[in-house]
Amino acid sequence: MSTGVIFAIILLPLFSFLVISFVLRPFFKHRPQLSWYTTIGAIGTSLALSIWTFIEVSAAEGHVLAMPDYEWLAIGDTVINIGVTVDALAAVMLIVVTVVSLMVQFYSRGYMHGDGGYIRYFAFMSLFTASMLGLVLADNLVFLFLFWEGVGLCSYLLIGFWFHKPEAARAAMKAFVVTRLGDFGFLVAILLLYAKTGTFDIGELQHLALAGTLGGAVLTWAAIGVFSGAIGKSAQFPLHTWLPDAMEGPTPVSALIHAATMVAAGVYLVARMFPVFASDATAITTVAVIGGFTAIFAATMGLVMNDIKRVLAYSTISQLGYMMLGLGVVGMAVASGTISTEHGLALGVAVGIFHLFTHAFFKALLFLGAGSVSHATGTFDMRMMGGLRKAMPWTYLMFLIASLSLAGIWPLAGFWSKEGILTHAWEQVPLLFALGFITVFLTAFYMFRVIFLTFYGEYRGKAHLHESPLVMLLPMGILTILAVIAGLIGVNEFLGGHSYGFFEALTHPLAWASLCLAGAGIFLAYAIYGAKWLSAASLRQRFAPIYTLLSHKYWFDELYENLFLMRLLINGIFGWLHWIDDHIIDGAVNGIATVTVMGGSLIRRLETGQLQAYGMAIFIGILAIVAFLLIFS
Amino acid sequence: MSVGLEHFLILSAVLFAIGLYGVLAKRNAVVILMSIEIMLNAVNIAMVAFSRYGHFITGQVFVIFIMVVAAAEVAVGLALIIAIYRSRKTVDAEKFDLMKW
Secondary structure: OOHHHHHHHHHHHHHHHHHHHHHHHHHOOOOOHHHHHHHHHHHHHHHHHHHHHHHHHHHOHHHEEOOOOEEEEEEOOEEEEEOEOEEHHHHHHHHHHHHHHHHHHHHHHHHOOOOOOHHHHHHHHHHHHHHHHHHHHEOEHHHHHHHHHHHHHHHHHHHOOOOOOHHHHHHHHHHHHHHHHHHHHHHHHHHHHHHHHOOOEHHHHHHHHHHOOOOHHHHHHHHHHHHHHHHHHOOOOOOOOHHHHHHHOOHHHHHHHHHOOOHHHHHHHHHHOHHHHHOOHHHHHHHHHHHHHHHHHHHHHHOOOOEHHHHHHHHHHHHHHHHHHHHHHHHHHHHHOOOOHHHHHHHHHHHHHHHHHHHHHHHHHHHHHHHHHHHHHOOOEHHHOOOHHHHOHHHHHHHHHHHHHHHOOOOOHHHHHHHHHHHHHHHHOHHHHHHHHHHHHHHHHHHHHHHHHHHOOOOOOOOOOOOOOHHHHHHHHHHHHHHHHOOOOOHHHHHOOOOOOOOHHHHOHHHHHHHHHHHHHHHHHHHHHHOOOOOHHHHHHHOHHHHHHHHOHHHHHHHHHHHHHHHHHHHHHHHHHHHHHHHHHHHHHHHHHHHHHHHHHHHHHHOOOOHHHHHHHHHHHHHHHHHHHHHHO | OOOOHHHHHHHHHHHHHHHHHHHHHOOEHHHHHHHHHHHHHHHHHHHHHHHHHHOOOHHHHHHHHHHHHHHHHHHHHHHHHHHHHHHHOOOEHHHOOOOOO
């Protein structure tokens, strides 16, 4: 298989972006559908090529295809290459990105129908997909960082797609700035690694880290720097605040951001650099702890949100935490030598990326379902929904399956991947396992709270309800199938992990425990929001302090914006700088001006305006010159 | 006592000093103008004397020129003084302080 095919996977969507931007948008404005055809054609072809790549990789020895590097630019002795890595990890990611992206593009045709920015939308979507595909395939850090920033840019453009709404413009800016904090650490880490090793190549860095040539404090800080990039992109604590606000973008964009592109990039980066992380106990422990904490932390906030998309957003953050936890706990085992390096490295990637793989399908489906619901009701507020089951049976069914999958119910996709993470967490770090285990309950509860509030009871809004058109339901249907079977098609084994047999899983006590816990969560949601045995309002009153804490998202937005931004930065450091600017820098300039003016007003008094005084001055001057000449010549 | 170049130059210097005193000390603009004429003529005397003793005819020619220009200049100067008198009702030089800021 030639390199050309691999590059075509990236270049096709990129080409689609260029065609839409420079040909279709200026010259075919009256035929917006053309931009949709272009996007679908490009991404569809990319998908076909990705499947071909996947097949080739699975047939190849060691699941790796060797690809040549091409020199991109040379600065002195520093040579930066353009090259691709085609291994099991990249192959799985290619499938995830292209499948989800293609489904989202199909769905968008219905969802974005009649929007003024239709052509622009598909241009950005193509670029977004191209950036993510490039990110997945890049084999060196500079090339990867280029696409990494491309993904960030596209998310900015798409979150702020309806930029005339102030909230959307604000959310886009927030996403960009918050992820930028993490990216800064990533960039520093890239430069640090280059300074110490003289290479940007990820494969070489992995070898150096495993061989111990690269180690000590340098490795720790570099790995934590890379992880800070992942924290920003994957919305992990403490940079999680941008993702819920990113809901201001069009819903298909949210589906794409949450499932395949953008947030997946952070987890992918940790998986790609996994040998580097696993060589350093401090770094990999950080990954596991941040992941485990984020999983439960975000899930608790999801419990009280009224906006359906916000619940899903917190759910994504929580699930991304699971992925980090999965990568982290296996990495910790490798770092401590509990399992062999060779086996552990593949296993860690498998545990983390398998959950990313299954999560992509059901989370994309949940977002498309939420979009379908809002297409009918015109709102995302669950207080204005209810009883939609009758009007939208297909959406309901698919949303239910996706929720069950997310809650980790056997035998849906989410069960298998979540089980993998929990099993390894249990073996390695019981404390982190406890966090993940409680999150299972919370996940089931908040998802079924959404189901009962949205689809059961009486309709509380005023809109005319209708099922979404086929162009929206069809991609959801395909994703539903994937949300059911994604755990069973052997991706885990392909990546180097191990899943239980179909029925064997049910004999495992841990699987039973988490199934029971998920069942308890669903039952509690039913008791409160379905059957109303418990009143939500009175519970809210009884646990008022907790409710306030959660509904204010632990005051993190306030903490960042009021304390860090306003107090510390704007009124603090910027205040001092402003004072220095005002008083010292401006003071110097104004001082010079004042001295000049004052000097002028003093010297002005010499100018009497009287002819004879000037005459006298001229006379004395001439006398002085003559005297000077007589004395010195 | 033979009259030499020095005597002419002393006369010229004395006249120039008198004229300069008049320019700097007198208030009446007409007197100042007259003083300027004295200074010019003091210079003329020096020029003619140098011309006579140095055997250069150029100095004498120049003196003729200066007298012509001085006559024209006096006409302009008097016209200015009359103009100033018409607008300010005075020819006192100390009152002409328009150039002061």
